[in-house]
Amino acid sequence: MSTNIDHIKEEHHHQPSGLMRWITTTNHKDIGSLYLWFSLLMFFIGGFMALIIRAELFQPGLQLVVPGFFNQMTTMHALIMIFGALMPAFVGLANWQLPMMIGAPDMALPRLNNWSFWILPFAFTMLLSTLFFESGGPAAGWTLYPPLSLQGGNSMPFVIFSLHLLGASSILGAINVIATILNMRAPGMTLMKMPIFVWTWLITAFLLIAAMPVLAGAITMLLTDRFYGTSFFTAAGGGDPVLFQHIFWFFGHPEVYILILPAFGIISTIIPAFSRKKLFGYDSMVYATASIALLSFIVWAHHMFTVGMPLAGEIFFMFTTMLIAVPTGVKVFNWVATMWRGSMTFETPMLFSLAFIILFTIGGFSGLMLAITPADFQYHDTYFVVAHFHYVLVPGAIFAVIAAVYYWLPKWTGKMYNETLGKVHFWMTTVFVNITFFPMHFVGLAGMPRRIPDYAVQFTDFNMIASIGAFGFGLSQLLFVYILFQTLRQPVTAADKSWEGAEGLEWTLPSPAPYHSFDTPPKVD
Amino acid sequence: MKSVKSTITKLSLVVVAMYGFSYALVPIYDTFCEITGLNGKTNEVAYTGSDIEKENRFIKIKFISNVANSAPLYFEPAVTEMTVQVGKPYNTHYVMKNNSTKQLHTTASPSVTPGKFAEYFKKIECFCFNQQTIDSGEVKDLGIQFVVDNDLPTNIGDIVLSYTMFDITNKVVEADKL
Numbered sequence: 001m002s003t004n005i006d007h008i009k010e011e012h013h014h015q016p017s018g019l020m021r022w023i024t025t026t027n028h029k030d031i032g033s034l035y036l037w038f039s040l041l042m043f044f045i046g047g048f049m050a051l052i053i054r055a056e057l058f059q060p061g062l063q064l065v066v067p068g069f070f071n072q073m074t075t076m077h078a079l080i081m082i083f084g085a086l087m088p089a090f091v092g093l094a095n096w097q098l099p100m101m102i103g104a105p106d107m108a109l110p111r112l113n114n115w116s117f118w119i120l121p122f123a124f125t126m127l128l129s130t131l132f133f134e135s136g137g138p139a140a141g142w143t144l145y146p147p148l149s150l151q152g153g154n155s156m157p158f159v160i161f162s163l164h165l166l167g168a169s170s171i172l173g174a175i176n177v178i179a180t181i182l183n184m185r186a187p188g189m190t191l192m193k194m195p196i197f198v199w200t201w202l203i204t205a206f207l208l209i210a211a212m213p214v215l216a217g218a219i220t221m222l223l224t225d226r227f228y229g230t231s232f233f234t235a236a237g238g239g240d241p242v243l244f245q246h247i248f249w250f251f252g253h254p255e256v257y258i259l260i261l262p263a264f265g266i267i268s269t270i271i272p273a274f275s276r277k278k279l280f281g282y283d284s285m286v287y288a289t290a291s292i293a294l295l296s297f298i299v300w301a302h303h304m305f306t307v308g309m310p311l312a313g314e315i316f317f318m319f320t321t322m323l324i325a326v327p328t329g330v331k332v333f334n335w336v337a338t339m340w341r342g343s344m345t346f347e348t349p350m351l352f353s354l355a356f357i358i359l360f361t362i363g364g365f366s367g368l369m370l371a372i373t374p375a376d377f378q379y380h381d382t383y384f385v386v387a388h389f390h391y392v393l394v395p396g397a398i399f400a401v402i403a404a405v406y407y408w409l410p411k412w413t414g415k416m417y418n419e420t421l422g423k424v425h426f427w428m429t430t431v432f433v434n435i436t437f438f439p440m441h442f443v444g445l446a447g448m449p450r451r452i453p454d455y456a457v458q459f460t461d462f463n464m465i466a467s468i469g470a471f472g473f474g475l476s477q478l479l480f481v482y483i484l485f486q487t488l489r490q491p492v493t494a495a496d497k498s499w500e501g502a503e504g505l506e507w508t509l510p511s512p513a514p515y516h517s518f519d520t521p522p523k524v525d
Numbered sequence: 526m527k528s529v530k531s532t533i534t535k536l537s538l539v540v541v542a543m544y545g546f547s548y549a550l551v552p553i554y555d556t557f558c559e560i561t562g563l564n565g566k567t568n569e570v571a572y573t574g575s576d577i578e579k580e581n582r583f584i585k586i587k588f589i590s591n592v593a594n595s596a597p598l599y600f601e602p603a604v605t606e607m608t609v610q611v612g613k614p615y616n617t618h619y620v621m622k623n624n625s626t627k628q629l630h631t632t633a634s635p636s637v638t639p640g641k642f643a644e645y646f647k648k649i650e651c652f653c654f655n656q657q658t659i660d661s662g663e664v665k666d667l668g669i670q671f672v673v674d675n676d677l678p679t680n681i682g683d684i685v686l687s688y689t690m691f692d693i694t695n696k697v698v699e700a701d702k703l
């Protein structure tokens with residue numbers, strides 16, 4: 001009888017092996033792994049481009065690359081890091097974690113899930129192929145502002161089609177996430193009992209389906225302006241280039257919260273685990289996340305204070321932007337209050353989370369400075385802006401992804417990483433990230449513009465420091481890859497509940513987690 | 526799974542609606558700028574309203590010009606400054622010369638600074654309402670007739686009227702082929 005059941009089970013779980021397993025898989029864990037590996041690959045490609053930029057900026061004058069290629073590097077670095085490294089990393093984490101956290105067997109739409117991933121390699125092949133064109137890749141900045149982007153080389157339609165594909169992939173992924181969370185929770189898990197990571201992803205998914213179609217619309221208008229004679233943004237036909245900036249940033253500001261809200265969820269999961277206390281102010285965390293998401297739709301023009309807006313507009317966007325500091329402050333307060341009088345230990349995921357809180361807050365403060373309209377006229381398009389958004393995205397979003405990988409790696413693989421090496425990785429990364437990006441504040445305030453291959457000699461020292469830091473940061477990430485592969489070669493030793501203070505349904509499953517998470521839904525009290 | 530289906534349907538509608546919204550932003554933006562007079566957008570059709578009563582008030586209008594994308598055109602105002610009486614119609618013109626060896630089609634895009642006074646600058650006639658065709662080497666006078674509305678606030682300095690001339694020959698030729 002039992003052999004019979006085993007046999008049936010085996011058939012039920014039958015799957016192709018080798019490459020076809022990965023191409024045809026509809027399993028949320030397989031797809032999660034694909035997303036995460038893809039994201040790691042893109043992180044290194046985008047990072048390599050960043051190092052080309054930093055190598056050129058090591059000293060003033062033109063040494064390594066021509067200015068045109070330099071502009072292609074800044075544009076591609078941004079597109080690849082945002083759409084190739086960060087967004088797929090968060091979708092990968094969502095795929096792995098959401099079904100396990102809400103007690104579901106898999107995602108709600110497994111075939112769609114397979115599609116959303118397999119669109120990505122095609123989109124990035126198309127995007128990266130433009131670098132081999134005679135006219136080169138896109139060089140107008142990732143924001144694709146007209147008229148410059150309309151005057152570029154042949155890469156433009158390729159970039160726009162690949163962005164369409166990436167947008168389609170994100171929208172499909174977001175629909176899947178919402179359908180899963182709203183319909184497949186274990187009995188008893190009400191919305192306000194969901195793990196905070198699930199909440200942040202639910203809100204992020206709503207941002208994605210609201211914002212990505214707007215980007216699709218904006219770039220479609222660019223495309224028809226260039227090739228089909230429309231005049232949305234061409235002044236010659238009565239269009240207005242500033243309109244593009246409005247539409248772009250109507251997408252663009254929700255987009256930057258798409259990149260950070262899941263990170264908030266990760267940090268809100270890890271801090272309680274290593275403080276051995278419940279998350280302080282769970283409800284306020286949920287409401288803060290929702291208010292940040294809503295506010296993100298009415299602050300877009302703070303990216304364009306210098307285009308010549310009327311005073312009333314400048315003031316409106318200045319104050320709404322500053323308002324975002326309130327829910328964000330609630331979050332930082334809650335994290336600190338969670339740690340207050342907790343029995344804290346400092347394993348690698350916790351170290352990355354602590355660094356996140358401090359360094360993300362630095363990025364938040366420089367954001368507040370940029371929100372002050374009169375001050376922004378000084379900071380606009382300088383390295384101060386570069387310092388600001390790298391502080392929120394590198395020791396912000398990327399640190400959260402790294403922390404999440406260390407935290408859930410034993411659950412995914414059943415194997416424990418080398419804690420000493422993890423700590424070495426943390427300290428190297430944290431020291432070098434600050435050496436890279438902190439001096440950019442100074443050169444920015446002193447007036448060094450962004451997106452230039454050459455600069456005035458008085459900026460040399462700080463640029464040299466930043467370049468040294470960038471190479472150190474890049475090399476430190478090779479250690480991360482080494483740690484990952486070393487972990488995969490270990491025998492299975494991790495406990496089901498790999499961390500003493502960890503909470504959540506995923507830790508009730510064996511390590512490594514079985515191929516199908518919960519065949520029968522668990523009961524949540 | 527019925528509820529999953531209804532979730533997907535609703536979310537797909539949101540996606541379609543937001544895509545439509547991105548296009549809706551174009552007329553919304555234009556209307557918003559027109560109502561508030563932001564962005565220096567001047568009226569794109571001729572002023573045909575009733576005569577405006579003259580007022581014993583004078584204001585300085587400055588004329589400037591630009592040629593977009595280094596098109597082979599000479600384009601300058603005939604006079605760069607006029608002191609005009611509020612409510613009284615005036616005539617002036619810009620001069621354009623085609624420095625290329627072929628016939629060109631052009632169009633001009635107007636703008637008034639400070640933007641919020643654009644609504645008081647009424648154009649009765651303007652070359653910017655039409656496109657121009659100019660032969661190689663030809664010199665053309667491009668006329669404007671305008672009047673400054675007597676609703677114009679008193680706390681105002683000079684008004685600057687700017688035209689940017691675009692070479693749209695490629696677009697016109699392509700459209701003719703179709």
